[in-house]
Structure formats: C-alpha cells, structure tokens
Amino acid sequence: MPTPPQAPPSPTCTLKDLAVRSGISAATLSRVLNHPQIVRPDLRAKAEVVLAEAGYVPHGAARSLASRRTRTIGAVVPTLDSALFAKIVEGLQHRVHAAGYQLLVASSGYSPAREGAQVRSLIERGVDGVMLVGAVHADATIRMLQTRGIPFVSTCHYDPRAAWPTVGWDNVASAERVADYLMDIGHRRFAVIAGLTTDNDRAADRVNGFRRAIERRGGALAAADVLQRPYTVVEGRSAMASLLRRPKPPTAVLCGNDILAFGALQECLWQELDVPGQISITGFDDIEMAAHCRPGITTLHVPATEIGERAAAVLLTAIAGEAAGGADDHVNLELELILRGTTAPPAGARPVARSAAAPRRRAAASMEKT
Amino acid sequence: MPTPPQAPPSPTCTLKDLAVRSGISAATLSRVLNHPQIVRPDLRAKAEVVLAEAGYVPHGAARSLASRRTRTIGAVVPTLDSALFAKIVEGLQHRVHAAGYQLLVASSGYSPAREGAQVRSLIERGVDGVMLVGAVHADATIRMLQTRGIPFVSTCHYDPRAAWPTVGWDNVASAERVADYLMDIGHRRFAVIAGLTTDNDRAADRVNGFRRAIERRGGALAAADVLQRPYTVVEGRSAMASLLRRPKPPTAVLCGNDILAFGALQECLWQELDVPGQISITGFDDIEMAAHCRPGITTLHVPATEIGERAAAVLLTAIAGEAAGGADDHVNLELELILRGTTAPPAGARPVARSAAAPRRRAAASMEKT
C-alpha cells in the first residue's frame, strides 16, 4: 500500500475536537457544513481547511438525532432480481443521490407482511421518505407511514383515488390494448401466462385487462386458459409447453411480463414451432432482451428508469415541503405498444382490416432484420 | 380505510413517555428491548405489553448514537441493473435481514471515485460493515474503512494476498478454462467481446485469462481481436456484427459475460448463421437466460446468491467479533463450466481427442432438446 498522500485521519474526530483544536466553535463548524452562506467567507474558508485536513466525516446518527432528518430514503420492492425493479431502483437512486440522500433498499418477496416488516425497519432507521411498489399493502403498513407523517409513493400502478401519491400506469388498460391488438389482427383463441396474482395487483390487473378486452368482443377466457407462474424463464417455458400439449392450442399467448414471454418463446423455438406463423406471443415491460432476441418480442414499453426518477422527485418534493405527500399526485404514464416479430395474424386468417388507431410495427432495434 | 384494529399509535412515543405512563423506567424498557434475559420475567412481560400497546418503534438515530452501532450494512455495486449483482445483493440482503440488519445499497457505475464517495456516505450513515465488488478500489476508500475499523469484504474476485476478506473466484483461471475447452475441441481463431476493462479488474482478468491460455498453446490474441464493450445486449450484437464483417471471422468468440454472449448469439441468429456450426460463442456468469435460449449458451456458472450470502456471513462474523475483518478470509469458489449449444468443434476440424479432464456436455435445462 502506498504512503498516505494526505495526513492520516484520526480514527474519528468530532466537531468538538476540531473546535478545541482550531479555535472555531463547533456551532460555526456545523454551520459551515449545513448553511455555508451564513458564515463570513474568511472564517468559512478557514473552517473548511480545518475540516478537510482532519478528514472529517460527520456522524450521521448524531446529526439526525439533532436535526430530525436522516437524508435517507427507503425503497421496498418485491425483488431486486428483476430487470424492471432493478432499473426503477437505479433511477430512484440516481435522483436521491443527487440530492444528497442515500437509499435503503429492502425486498418483500411479494409478501405484504414482509413488506410491512421492512417498512417498519426503515422507519426505525428514520427514513425521510419511502417508495413502495403496487397498490396493495397491509393496512398497518400504510398506517405506520401516515401516523408519522413520512412521505411515501407507490409505483407501477395508477390509481387516481389513492390517498397517497402514485407513479405508474394503468395495468388494466394497458393489457386491454395488447389483447385488442391481437384481436385486430385476427386472433380469437387465447391463453394467458400470467404472474402469480396473489398479493400482486399488477399481475391481477393485467389478467383482468386481457379478459375484459376479450369479453368485450364476445370472446371468453376460461379459468383454465390462465396459467399463473412465478416470473422466471423456466416457468414461461414450462407453461408454454403445457399449452402446446393441448389438443387445440391457442393461436396467441399473452404473457404477464417479458421474462415469461421469453421463456414461452424459447420453448416454441426448441419445439421448432414457427413464431409468429403458428403462434403469437406478447410480453410486458420491454426489457432489453425483448428487442434483440429473434424474433423480437411484441410488448408494452415500461419506462422503468423514469418511474424511479419521478418517484424520487415526488418524495423529494414532499420532504422539502414538509408535506406528507399530496394525494393529488398521480402520475399516469402511457405505455407504448412495441410491435415486434412474435406477433402476426393467425395461420389461415383472412386479412383483417387494421383499425385506424392500431400501432404500426416498428423495427425493434437498429440492427434488426425485417 | 377500515377501523384501526389496534390502538392508534401516537405519532411518536419515546421510551421516556412510556416510562412516565407505565411506571417502568426507561432504562428497564430499553433492557427489555436489548437484553430481555436480564429483566425479571414478570416485569419484562409487563413492559412488553406496554411497548406493544403503544406501537413503539425505536428511534434508530438515538439508538446508534448511544450504542455506537447502526445495525446497518452497506453495499456498493457497479450497477443494480445486472442479473449478477442484483442476485448478489439479494443474497446479502436475506442474510443480513435475518440477523436484524438493514441494507444500504449504492452503485458506483464502475467508477472508483464514485465508489469512494458512496463509501464515505455509507460511513456517515454509520454502517457497521461494507460489501464491495472487485479488487480495485481507490486508496482513500480502503483507508477510510480501515481507519475506522469498519469491517468490509470485496466480492467477485479471488486474491489470497488481499489485506481484507474476499469472497469470489479466480477470473483469470476461469477464463483460461473456457479458452482451453475451446482449443480442446479444435478452435484456433478467436476473438473476445470483453467488458470495459478500465477500472474493472474482473473484465481485465478474464481477457488476461483468455489470452494466457491461447498463448500457452502457441496461439495469439491480437489487440484488434479484443473488443471492449459495455455489458449490454445491443453492444454484444454490434460487436459480433463487426466481427462477422471481417474477411476471416473467428471460429469462436469468447464473451466477457452472458449479456454480451446473448447479444452476440442473437446477432448470428438474425444473420442466419449456424451457431455452433459456423461459429462458437461462450459467456460468463450463467444467468437464467443462458440455459433457456436456443441454442443454450456455454458459460461458467457463478453462484451469485451464495456469494452474497457468504459475504454477509463474513461481515456479520467480523462485526460480532469486533474484528476489523480477518485478512485470512479468502473464499475461492470454483466455477463450473456449463456446456451448452453455442459451442462445438469448428467446421472442417478433424475430430480432436477430448482431454480426460474435459467437462461433459450437459442438458442445460430439463426441457432442453438435444
């Protein structure tokens, strides 16, 4: 290890130590740290040198005890092992870091009880704000937050009547769009490979949207046509395999997210089925892979990073404004339907007039071959 | 909102409040929380009721100020938007949560300077331990940690001489194994699609390993044969595209991770090349997708969750033992080489005797067709 270029910082030095050593009071040192403008420039400069030379690092606990703020934001997501949530957290993180906040992350494993425990633990740590995912939470969780006036925001869903701010999109309406598009190009026989809908309002809403759109046009989605699976590639594959074993497989399979869709697609490819010739597949989220696999996956684009950033903005505003989170803050993002290679009219279908409003197919990636 | 099932917790109640209200001293209440065994059972029971009825949540800052511990662990990873790091963090999180710790995560974007800033910020928050990724860190970063006696561990690499604990594997040796396998089956003309090696020792080590193995057998890897790209699918695709434009493309492409390999593979598929017939591809990490895409990607399996869990164990032990991290703690995990469909002998190669020690091809996923 090279020689320390700077003076070796003492194990831990406090403002009081420095006050004694430098002749500048601890209060002024503290002001230089927190409100530099109100300290006369020459003294401030001197103080800054003292602080820097000592390699001073503030003691966060003492700081928050005295100031009643921790400069820490909490986030509870179902799992980090998901391109979607990881991106949302990254977006949140970048924004809160820029504002001098640190991020405390926890995962709930899709369990409201675990989410509650995590929120409690975050509150103990004194977080100044909390980001949650979804519409469904234990009553106690919400109450803990509200009682203490801690700003929080829920993401990945849209609910104008929620009593707290939300940043997301309408899962029902989005799912309807996908189903409508498939019906527009002639599909009538569907199956759904959904996520686990228990305690997952997003997954449930998507199924509801698919069903509603289908029924609106006189079709039906039997209970047996909806397979619920954890969000993994292998589950998508096995679900598709079971669908293909049916005497009369669906002509289109609507998947709860891109991971399931990718698995479903790969199973078809392994079975040497023609996608989309024999079967169409759709996803949800638009993770990077969806644009580059072959064929590309038709899906809805979720602007994950933006969601995290906007959630951060909502939280930061609420914290700054001493407001406990305006219930009027309901961001509703429109998801773009991205048409790629996994969807086409069903085999033998007579060409169907595409509705005027139907989205146009687009090259998924710059390099993509038609 | 339904009626609160429990007594509505007062906005914030302190131990002192409860002491006054209940007649039990704050000190005893505190003992019930932290060392229940040393309080007489009947008093303890009474105290527990008081605490529960009040919906008491300890004030973390006050607690850590007094106890000099925060029950918080920090982790700085290059990015959360990576299946590998996300899994590692999940593993770490599960283990530290089980021990009553909360996780503070930060990302460095592969920059040592940003990493240093994040570590500093974590120290301010009083983390009891820190998980880092890789061997390369700013001197100041390590010093900050060591000076304060904060236990830390670095992951994803193996270095028996590191002055702090490490949990990982030997990237050079692992990369050599992949290259050796490819040479065993007859390949001689290679290209590498590596990650960005600047400030990324893992990426650099892998390139070194590839090169070393190739040169050991009399081959060579020219600088132009090593393409450095960010870890994204689209970069893997474009790198492969540029390789395929060469007059004499390589017969095997070694990729820095599975994301690059996936992109490289998809580009070949879009160009209707036969993989592995015309070109072989290897990855690194064994993310879920690698097992299920078609063809499956030959890669090295990194036990990501286990890495996070073991890092947690190292940290927790160091914290409990008041030890500042034994430098003797160097976990070296052997990565299994998983043979899948993206690799085969080069076209026109005469069959080569497979070395006795060579790994056997295995079915990548239960459902995989040969």
Add this chain to the structure above:
DNA sequence: TTGAAAGCGCTAACAT
C-alpha cells in the same frame, strides 16, 4: 434486578 444519571455528536435556539 432496577432506577437515576451521564453522555453519544450534532444542530438549532438563544444570546451576544
């Protein structure tokens, strides 16, 4: 075993 009291290191009134 329990209670009283002294801080932990900092910030924010309050004086000056």
Add this chain to the structure above:
DNA sequence: ATGTTAGCGCTTTCAA
C-alpha cells in the same frame, strides 16, 4: 456573524 447552551432519544455505567 459567532459563540454558548440545551437538548434530540437512547444505552449504559453506576448506585441502590
């Protein structure tokens, strides 16, 4: 504009 002082809520000696 700066220094002095009083806590923030808890844990942990120290007495009892």
